[in-house]
Amino acid sequence: MSESAVMNQSTSEPQPIYLKDYQVPVYLIDEIDLHFDLFDDYTLVKSHLRLRHNRLSDSKSKTLVLNGVDLQLESIKLDGRLLSETDYQLSDQALVLQDMPDNFDLEVVTRIFPHKNTALSGLYRSAGTYCTQCEAEGFRRITYFQDKPDVLSRYTTTITAEESRFPILLSNGNPVESGKLENGRHWVKWEDPFNKPSYLFALVAGDFDLLEDKFVTMSGREITLRIYVEKGYGDQADHAMYSLKQAMRWDEKAYGREYDLDIYMIVAIGDFNMGAMENKGLNIFNTKYVLAKPETATDDDYIHILSVIGHEYFHNWSGNRVTCRDWFQLSLKEGLTIFRDQTFSEDMLSPAVMRIREVNGLREVQFPEDAGPLSHPVRPDSYIEINNFYTATVYNKGAEILRMMQTILGKTLFRKGMDLYFARHDGQAVTIEDYVKAMEDVSGIDLRQFRTWYTQAGTPVLKVEDDYDAENRVYRLTVTQQTLPTPDQPVKKALHIPIRMGLLDQQGRPLPLSLDNGQPVTDTVLHLTSTSQVFQFDNIPCAPIPSLLRNFSAPVKLELGYSDQDLQFLFKHDTDAFNRWEAGQKYALRLMLGLVRDHQHDKGLALPDEYPDMFGHVLRQEQEDKFLLAEMLMLPSEKYIGEQMEVIDVDVIHTVREYVLHEIAQRLQKVFLETYQHNHDVSGLYQFSMADIGRRQLKNRCLSYLMLLPGYEEIGLQQFEVSLKKNMTDAQAALVALANRNIPARTAALDSFYQTWKHDALVVDKWLAIQAASKLPDTLHVIRKLMRHEAFDLKNPNKVYALIGTFGQRNAVNFHSKNGEGYAFLREMVHQLDKLNPQVASRMVKPLTAWKRYDKERQELMREQLELLLHENKKLSRDLFEVVTKSLKEV
Ligand code: TRP
Ligand code: ZN
Numbered sequence: 096m097s098e099s100a101v102m103n104q105s106t107s108e109p110q111p112i113y114l115k116d117y118q119v120p121v122y123l124i125d126e127i128d129l130h131f132d133l134f135d136d137y138t139l140v141k142s143h144l145r146l147r148h149n150r151l152s153d154s155k156s157k158t159l160v161l162n163g164v165d166l167q168l169e170s171i172k173l174d175g176r177l178l179s180e181t182d183y184q185l186s187d188q189a190l191v192l193q194d195m196p197d198n199f200d201l202e203v204v205t206r207i208f209p210h211k212n213t214a215l216s217g218l219y220r221s222a223g224t225y226c227t228q229c230e231a232e233g234f235r236r237i238t239y240f241q242d243k244p245d246v247l248s249r250y251t252t253t254i255t256a257e258e259s260r261f262p263i264l265l266s267n268g269n270p271v272e273s274g275k276l277e278n279g280r281h282w283v284k285w286e287d288p289f290n291k292p293s294y295l296f297a298l299v300a301g302d303f304d305l306l307e308d309k310f311v312t313m314s315g316r317e318i319t320l321r322i323y324v325e326k327g328y329g330d331q332a333d334h335a336m337y338s339l340k341q342a343m344r345w346d347e348k349a350y351g352r353e354y355d356l357d358i359y360m361i362v363a364i365g366d367f368n369m370g371a372m373e374n375k376g377l378n379i380f381n382t383k384y385v386l387a388k389p390e391t392a393t394d395d396d397y398i399h400i401l402s403v404i405g406h407e408y409f410h411n412w413s414g415n416r417v418t419c420r421d422w423f424q425l426s427l428k429e430g431l432t433i434f435r436d437q438t439f440s441e442d443m444l445s446p447a448v449m450r451i452r453e454v455n456g457l458r459e460v461q462f463p464e465d466a467g468p469l470s471h472p473v474r475p476d477s478y479i480e481i482n483n484f485y486t487a488t489v490y491n492k493g494a495e496i497l498r499m500m501q502t503i504l505g506k507t508l509f510r511k512g513m514d515l516y517f518a519r520h521d522g523q524a525v526t527i528e529d530y531v532k533a534m535e536d537v538s539g540i541d542l543r544q545f546r547t548w549y550t551q552a553g554t555p556v557l558k559v560e561d562d563y564d565a566e567n568r569v570y571r572l573t574v575t576q577q578t579l580p581t582p583d584q585p586v587k588k589a590l591h592i593p594i595r596m597g598l599l600d601q602q603g604r605p606l607p608l609s610l611d612n613g614q615p616v617t618d619t620v621l622h623l624t625s626t627s628q629v630f631q632f633d634n635i636p637c638a639p640i641p642s643l644l645r646n647f648s649a650p651v652k653l654e655l656g657y658s659d660q661d662l663q664f665l666f667k668h669d670t671d672a673f674n675r676w677e678a679g680q681k682y683a684l685r686l687m688l689g690l691v692r693d694h695q696h697d698k699g700l701a702l703p704d705e706y707p708d709m710f711g712h713v714l715r716q717e718q719e720d721k722f723l724l725a726e727m728l729m730l731p732s733e734k735y736i737g738e739q740m741e742v743i744d745v746d747v748i749h750t751v752r753e754y755v756l757h758e759i760a761q762r763l764q765k766v767f768l769e770t771y772q773h774n775h776d777v778s779g780l781y782q783f784s785m786a787d788i789g790r791r792q793l794k795n796r797c798l799s800y801l802m803l804l805p806g807y808e809e810i811g812l813q814q815f816e817v818s819l820k821k822n823m824t825d826a827q828a829a830l831v832a833l834a835n836r837n838i839p840a841r842t843a844a845l846d847s848f849y850q851t852w853k854h855d856a857l858v859v860d861k862w863l864a865i866q867a868a869s870k871l872p873d874t875l876h877v878i879r880k881l882m883r884h885e886a887f888d889l890k891n892p893n894k895v896y897a898l899i900g901t902f903g904q905r906n907a908v909n910f911h912s913k914n915g916e917g918y919a920f921l922r923e924m925v926h927q928l929d930k931l932n933p934q935v936a937s938r939m940v941k942p943l944t945a946w947k948r949y950d951k952e953r954q955e956l957m958r959e960q961l962e963l964l965l966h967e968n969k970k971l972s973r974d975l976f977e978v979v980t981k982s983l984k985e986v
Contacts, residue, residue, distance in 0.1 A: 389781030430493020603668030
């Protein structure tokens, strides 16, 4: 390639990559032997590759293209012969070798600079430790390689470093050899017996506290489990270890999957772009999903650790043993693994509460994404930067598709399909199509129409009408589906949508829908496959109340003309816990949308007694488990209310929701106080048990209502002081309530929180996030000050997510302030971040991309900031370029 071609390539606009252009690799790399020499100001990487021409490739070409980014090439040898600069072409993206033989060896030496790596992709340093992040395309920042998931190789890795500062040297697989060198350096060699794609490679070097344990697999093999954490944090790894063992046992029970290596390692790292990474045998985790002890971690932190540890562990089969052919298939491993970790958490904790939280996440993140300018199918057709496709759609809608498949096949056949999938494709890089085929093959069920879920973007809307014919005792449901156009997909097809449902009589008793072996069936699945369909039920003795889409059996928006009374009834009587909660949400949503209209038309706000009465009813009955009760007492979020509106009116939504919260608090203060006192453990001691979590969640929900009223500050302050040093769940709940109130106790509490915990980075993140979420009007000013505080660091993703992410995503009133200062602030931050860490920049810019959803003035202000980003910086990252240009497109 000529120099001008290289120039041209780097100055022209980034171009998309298309699924339809996929080609099998021309060369395969069977073996890779890596040597890392770690020095303070550089690292030398020697890579020895054994390559062979791929018989499956129909290409006539004998050209080998190795990806490489930000590498300093030192030398290349082909079958032992040193190559000169005329023997290859080098660009800033690739190393190209022409006329290669069918079998050959390459030895490539590169020099890299981990201490300058702020993008946290490839090999980088975090607080002195060396670590890697290779998914999706980080391995090309370490050495020249065919950095794509369909190239599976056997890895050996030797690491050399100074022994005193880096006593622990880790890579994938098993340690096989080690030794000392005379200059204070030492080395360890690792061998991974399983073929893997480069994105699963990992290396760690540093000094850690270690928690070690054992696990005996179902076939009796003993596995060594090791969790490495920063020195001084060894007392915060027990819950992660507990979670790992639970996950290992669960995967054996639920899917018959056993762990395959003799050692399983997890390393916790403070600077990490995402949650965690499933590298073979050596998971690397954000500290946030490992470290926990009662005094620093909340119930939610404990729950998230359980599910993320589970997630990465489950990847060993769904992702590692069977991996993706290309990145368009990302949901093959992510959707499946999210589905597996969700069912794991449901089994371990509470099925109903976990399902409610999953659905809240879908509605607040995935539905808006699917309705906006960045909408894409679960299996996208094209991308500019693959890092932009680690989305709620690929992950969470992907998981919903698997849940629907399980509903359609039934649990037994679904499990058989999983078994076949693993058996058939073990050791391969495959496609979503291969997965669906396995499900069809075991079940004989035709999933042709169902596949559309993978290729069609957008959230379907279901409209339901019912009618009861008393004379013939026939009940009918007429269901229609519609999916609105999305960018690039103007015309939508009808999907196969499974609707789990039941019918209730006026007393709340389930009605028999049919007979199965003489037994009445009261819960069934309807299969909606056309645009409009009628479902008929015979022998229905009275006009029933339908309970539809139980347990949220499909990721759709359901519109049904329930009366307020129907919803109150279902809230109390539905036998499906999820739908009981859902009825409350529907009721509250309708109520608040009505109040929003009233307020917009200058009508006074008034709350009818029915709503607080519904709360009072469930509180006094104590029929629910407390964890679920705490969820039932929660109003739909501002975000979710806004999503229902033509034009999102952030100020009025906030005013109305605060008004309703306040009214509920006022009218139910007596029962809230009783419930609080009854469930509050004055000792403030913490235990991670379902009973304790339920109690804490419930009483802290009551506290959050009470703290809205004057005269209850004392309770919150008291809880804060008692729990500050021993129970973060309680301390944080009290502090969040205080942080939204302009009272003197607020500053004092925030200060003592910081003074108590300033040495613990994850607790400091909470302190930043609580302030960034505050609805008080001077919040942006406070955030700007915090940016200069010793506690903040723009290079650390967790700090950025806590302060800037929280402001953009969870503080609508302040972010959308009419004068546009919130937008300008976010643009400034994204601009700076893009130079340090494009992945983080491109995540942070998302709130601006929803500009179309707001009023004309705000639209203008938001777009202006997006335009500025595009034009003020000539060398925008591909990550940011893709998100900004796509979001500006639909004018
Ligand atoms: N595969 C990881 C997961 O379990 C995702 C991930 C971790 C990731 N780090 C990343 C993706 C960096 C892209 C870039 O979900
Ligand atoms: Zn994953």
